[in-house]
Amino acid sequence: MKTRTMRSSIRDISLLFILCMVIVHLSGIFDMKERKAFLTYDSEFPIYIPALFSSEASTGTRIKSKQKRIIAREFDWVDPQKKERKSVLHIPEDALKKEIRKFGTLFPSTNPLLLKRRGFRVVGRKTYLVDRQIREKLITIIDYKQIFERNLVYFQKLTGELIVSAELAAETDPLFTFLSFVQYIRYQLPPRRYKRKFINSFFVPLVCLYEQYGDCDSKSLLLAEFLCTAPGSKEKAAMVLIKGKGLAHALLAVKRKPLPGMTSLFDIKRGYYIVLETSSPGWSPGFVSRRVFETLKAGFFVFVELN
Secondary structure, three states, X not given: OHHHHHHHHHHHHHHHHHXXXXXXXXXXXXXXXXXXXXXXXXXXXXXXXXXXXXXXXXOOEEEOOOOOOEEEEEEEEEOOOOOEEEXXXXXXXXHHHHHHHHOOEOOOOOOHHHHHHOOEEEEEEEEEEEOOEEEEEEEEEEOHHHHHHHHHHHHHHHHHHHHHHOOOOOOOOOHHHHHHHHHOOEEOOOOOEEOOEEOOOOOOHHHHHHHOEEOHHHHHHHHHHHHHOOOOOOOOEEEEEEEEOOEEEEEXXXXXXXXXXOOEEEEOOOEEEEEEOXXXXXXXXXXXXXXXXXXXXXXXXEEEEOO
């Protein structure tokens, strides 16, 4: 009788012990689920989940949050109504690095295909005599069209930022405002080499914004990017490269009907284009210096369509 009672007591204690272990185990599982849910909460920073809470990996799982770096550049300028403004444009660092990588050559090259891939276009060849030997030199220009088309995607957001900071109303022609903004960017000739590469003293649009200066063709192409990425824009633009009468200069031209007094270019197939001077503030659309006007009139220029 005593033996039977003792066995019953042992069985009851064993069942009670097993029940307690099940309760502890279940509470631990729920606790781990809650902790795991907390650790996998969406965050801007990398989160590490220890292997204790993950059966998939013994070394732990890393949740990555891709955060693109942005470079802010501040510009002080005066709009066409003579109001002082401050605009902050945000340049994606990855886009900037990509443009720096794609444009320019590390070493001199005479291969037209290689030069085209690096942002240059061969327009002729020139022979000359050196030590009784005939040498050949390639005549190249910047491939403005290639660079323009490639940068359009980057300028969708940048143009929107400029429109907001300039307080441009919807359906307002942005030409006067964009021209004024670019004119107030400091005029300075870029170096022949930049980031250890030959760039022929030309800044692509994103680098022009990043460095906050540029020369006539750098600033002209920058203006083209803004004009052609404005909401609903159907702007047709071209680079006008002037070389003659001791003058080397660049302008932007846009396909618009000129008003009286404006300097314009006319082609039977293309129609009228008015010229835009981006070098310094104060030049209204269609107005240039007398010297530039005379050189254009004499025909010493090359017309490069962008779109």
